[in-house]
Amino acid sequence: MTAPVLDVRDLQVAIGTTPVVRGISFQLAPGERLGLVGESGSGKSLTALSIMGLNRDPIRVSGGQVMLGGTDLLGLSRAELDRVRGARISMIYQDPASSLNPLMTVGAQIVEAINLHDKVERGQARARAADLLGDVGVPNPRQRLDAYPHEFSGGMRQRVMIAIALACQPEVLLCDEPTTALDVTTQSLVINLIDRLCSERGVATVLITHDLGVAAGFCDNIAVMYAGQLVEQSSTGTLFANARHPYSHALMSATVDLGVDVTTALPAIAGQPPLPGTIPRGCSFRPRCPRAVEACADEPIDLLSLDGSLVRCIRPISSDPGSGTHPGTARDAAVDTPAAQERMPNA
Amino acid sequence: MPEAALLSVKDLVKVFPSREGKELRAVDGVSIDVRRGSTFGLVGESGSGKSTLSRCILRLLRPDAGTVSFDGQDMASMSAARVRRLRSRIQVVFQDPHGSLNRSKAVSDIVGAPLAAHRSGNRAARSARVAELLDLVQLPAAMAARKPRELSGGQAQRVAIARALALNPDFVVLDEAVSALDVSVRAQILNLLRELQGELGLTYLFISHDLGVVRYISQDIAVMYRGRIIEVGPREQLFAAPQHPYTRLLLDAVPIADPSRQRARMRLLGEQTGASDRPDLPDDAGCRFRSRCPVGADRERCATEDPRLEPHAAGGTLAACHYAGEIS
Ligand SMILES: Nc1ncnc2c1ncn2[C@@H]1O[C@H](COP(=O)(O)OP(=O)(O)OP(=O)(O)O)[C@@H](O)[C@H]1O
Ligand SMILES: Nc1ncnc2c1ncn2[C@@H]1O[C@H](COP(=O)(O)OP(=O)(O)OP(=O)(O)O)[C@@H](O)[C@H]1O
Ligand code: SF4
Ligand code: SF4
Ligand SMILES: [Mg+2]
Ligand SMILES: [Mg+2]
Numbered sequence: 064m065t066a067p068v069l070d071v072r073d074l075q076v077a078i079g080t081t082p083v084v085r086g087i088s089f090q091l092a093p094g095e096r097l098g099l100v101g102e103s104g105s106g107k108s109l110t111a112l113s114i115m116g117l118n119r120d121p122i123r124v125s126g127g128q129v130m131l132g133g134t135d136l137l138g139l140s141r142a143e144l145d146r147v148r149g150a151r152i153s154m155i156y157q158d159p160a161s162s163l164n165p166l167m168t169v170g171a172q173i174v175e176a177i178n179l180h181d182k183v184e185r186g187q188a189r190a191r192a193a194d195l196l197g198d199v200g201v202p203n204p205r206q207r208l209d210a211y212p213h214e215f216s217g218g219m220r221q222r223v224m225i226a227i228a229l230a231c232q233p234e235v236l237l238c239d240e241p242t243t244a245l246d247v248t249t250q251s252l253v254i255n256l257i258d259r260l261c262s263e264r265g266v267a268t269v270l271i272t273h274d275l276g277v278a279a280g281f282c283d284n285i286a287v288m289y290a291g292q293l294v295e296q297s298s299t300g301t302l303f304a305n306a307r308h309p310y311s312h313a314l315m316s317a318t319v320d321l322g323v324d325v326t327t328a329l330p331a332i333a334g335q336p337p338l339p340g341t342i343p344r345g346c347s348f349r350p351r352c353p354r355a356v357e358a359c360a361d362e363p364i365d366l367l368s369l370d371g372s373l374v375r376c377i378r379p380i381s382s383d384p385g386s387g388t389h390p391g392t393a394r395d396a397a398v399d400t401p402a403a404q405e406r407m408p409n410a
Numbered sequence: 411m412p413e414a415a416l417l418s419v420k421d422l423v424k425v426f427p428s429r430e431g432k433e434l435r436a437v438d439g440v441s442i443d444v445r446r447g448s449t450f451g452l453v454g455e456s457g458s459g460k461s462t463l464s465r466c467i468l469r470l471l472r473p474d475a476g477t478v479s480f481d482g483q484d485m486a487s488m489s490a491a492r493v494r495r496l497r498s499r500i501q502v503v504f505q506d507p508h509g510s511l512n513r514s515k516a517v518s519d520i521v522g523a524p525l526a527a528h529r530s531g532n533r534a535a536r537s538a539r540v541a542e543l544l545d546l547v548q549l550p551a552a553m554a555a556r557k558p559r560e561l562s563g564g565q566a567q568r569v570a571i572a573r574a575l576a577l578n579p580d581f582v583v584l585d586e587a588v589s590a591l592d593v594s595v596r597a598q599i600l601n602l603l604r605e606l607q608g609e610l611g612l613t614y615l616f617i618s619h620d621l622g623v624v625r626y627i628s629q630d631i632a633v634m635y636r637g638r639i640i641e642v643g644p645r646e647q648l649f650a651a652p653q654h655p656y657t658r659l660l661l662d663a664v665p666i667a668d669p670s671r672q673r674a675r676m677r678l679l680g681e682q683t684g685a686s687d688r689p690d691l692p693d694d695a696g697c698r699f700r701s702r703c704p705v706g707a708d709r710e711r712c713a714t715e716d717p718r719l720e721p722h723a724a725g726g727t728l729a730a731c732h733y734a735g736e737i738s
Contacts, residue, residue, distance in 0.1 A: 100592075102595070103562055103563070103565065157590070158506070158563065200456075201457075202457070215457075216461060216462075217586065218456030240589075240590065243586070244589065245619055246619045246660065247619065247621065247660055248660060248663045250619070251663050251665075251676060251680060252680070255679070273589075273590070273591065273596070274620075274665060275593065276665025279666070279669045279673075280669070280672035280673050281676070303668065314592070314593060317593040318593050319593070319596070319597065319626050320622045321664055323622065329597035329598075331594045335548055
């Protein structure tokens with residue numbers, strides 16, 4: 064594998080003294096597209112914000128490393144970080160309303176991002192800003208540059224943020240629910256645009272999404288998050304064909320597609336996820352897991368490799384599609400494969 | 411207006427001034443009837459006027475033309491006192507959950523605010539109701555003391571839903587209200603909305619870009635494009651036999667959770683929907699979808715005559731297309 068451009072190692076984030084993100088590790092090769100999916104509140108946004116160094120009190124990174132190229136972003140001063148952000152790594156935030164400046168025109172905000180990357184003459188920067196706005200499907204882009212965010216629709220604001228993130232021409236792009244307000248054709252326009260950046264310019268991308276259809280089409284690999292940890296990480300094809308962790312499996316079964324039966328209630332995972340600070344002993348998913356046995360409560364469950372995937376479960380769903388009833392234990396399967404933590408190269 | 415309509419919108423127009431002097435007709439003559447106890451789904455292009463339409467219905471924006479009647483009464487002609495009373499019966503979940511929650515208030519105060527404003531019960535009864543509401547939307551009780559900025563996107567969205575349901579409203583506008591929820595919580599919220607509808611007869615206007623969700627929850631569905639409804643009809647007909655080329659395009663673009671098929675479709679769609687310098691509206695009198703239409707791009711009539719929303723022989727929906735139902 065080519066050297067990773069982003070290497071997140073055992074990232075831990077706490078709110079006060081309560082751990083919220085509990086040891087996340089992943090690597091991104093140039094051009095790679097990684098999906099981050101999972102339960103609402105599991106720590107996806109905090110993971111991305113922590114990589115960007117954008118956490119505010121009382122949230123802080125309490126451990127781990129975020130290596131961009133050879134530099135640990137977590138060790139940088141504020142000024143150094145400011146130079147990296149925008150120029151080398153940028154983020155599309157989940158919440159456009161509070162990330163755009165309401166007092167600045169849309170055009171000025173995109174131009175500002177362009178200038179972060181390289182200083183170009185004003186007229187040229189405006190032309191490029193209009194192109195970017197057109198690229199994300201905003202009609203009349205040249206005229207719309209002079210509008211303020213409140214004059215845009217929700218989905219148009221979201222696309223302004225995408226234009227800003229792309230203006231920076233980053234090496235790494237973190238996208239937090241970038242298309243939640245976009246109709247499906249505009250969504251495909253935007254996803255294709257990001258996809259081209261990955262394949263043509265080698266931009267490495269993390270896509271946080273609840274839309275498993277979008278993840279299916281875009282991502283090379285997908286990591287599933289639950290209660291602050293990764294519970295499964297596999298290639299996209301493998302995960303969709305045969306999710307091994309009971310949570311990922313349940314998640315995949317709860318999608319509402321055009322074929323669902325409209326006369327019955329939708330299937331959902333019973334119960335609620337644990338709150339940070341009240342994570343049960345042993346496996347975090349145990350109180351909701353249909354496969355749980357007593358041993359699941361004994362000790363923390365490790366993320367172990369299993370047929371090329373990483374799975375945090377001692378009774379993973381069988382790899383034989385159609386039968387979920389004969390669990391081989393992950394511990395057995397992992398006897399001579401190194402644990403996930405050991406896969407990480409030493410810088 | 412059909413007898414059973416709780417909400418009836420007629421020929422609504424909302425114009426925004428735009429910088430270059432040319433006005434933007436964000437809602438350009440829209441009529442809908444929302445039947446009592448049913449869900450009306452609204453889908454369409456981003457920027458097509460869905461939120462503007464709902465803001466006009468809620469009287470948060472003053473329409474430039476057209477009428478909105480609720481329970482048979484024109485809202486514009488109602489007395490201030492009656493509008494205030496109506497406020498408790500009509501609730502909304504705004505598109506941007508974080509932006510619509512008061513930053514300085516705790517979740518319990520936000521959810522309890524409508525109860526307090528309408529002096530519903532005493533303090534103890536109100537806090538019991540708040541606890542019940544949080545439980546309904548699958549938020550742990552411990553969230554009650556949090557401020558909005560301490561919530562994830564999906565948690566904030568559920569607070570907005572809880573607030574909208576607090577007063578047992580008759581009519582709820584849900585604008586992209588489940589878009590930040592994981593699929594399991596989304597399923598729970600959709601089940602909840604349907605249960606409440608069954609038990610209390612709630613009526614919903616449900617705006618979403620997620621066609622699977624809209625199909626599941628709505629009995630009637632309208633598709634908007636650049637300020638107009640271009641197709642409207644019962645769920646079964648709209649999904650089984652869409653007549654407008656834009657509706658077909660939307661249905662073809664719904665992502666499917668099958669990696670190899672979805673990748674191929676995504677590539678193909680990307681080629682078809684390449685970005686361009688699109689105008690808001692065409693300069694001529696023709697169909698506003700023409701520049702993207704696989705059917706009418708070269709047809710004379712599409713360039714000269716604006717199609718009206720009307721029934722066609724081919725299907726059970728109303729469609730604004732001269733060649734409705736024709737396959738490209
Ligand atoms: N400032 C804060 N103070 C306290 N708790 C917080 C704060 N910000 C986030 N949290 C909590 O941290 C957890 C993780 O939040 P995060 O925003 O990362 O979730 P998420 O996975 O992005 O969820 P969603 O899919 O709903 O956006 C949540 O339970 C949230 O309530
Ligand atoms: N306050 C305003 N001033 C000027 N133009 C506005 C204003 N609010 C909305 N618009 C414009 O009206 C059009 C319709 O916007 P609206 O928010 O209704 O779209 P929408 O269908 O809800 O889109 P989305 O799905 O992206 O939320 C857009 O072109 C938008 O730029
Ligand atoms: S470890 Fe046990 S409780 Fe946890 S997911 Fe696996 S089977 Fe379920
Ligand atoms: S009227 Fe013509 S251009 Fe418009 S949607 Fe129908 S076929 Fe296409
Ligand atoms: Mg989030
Ligand atoms: Mg909107």
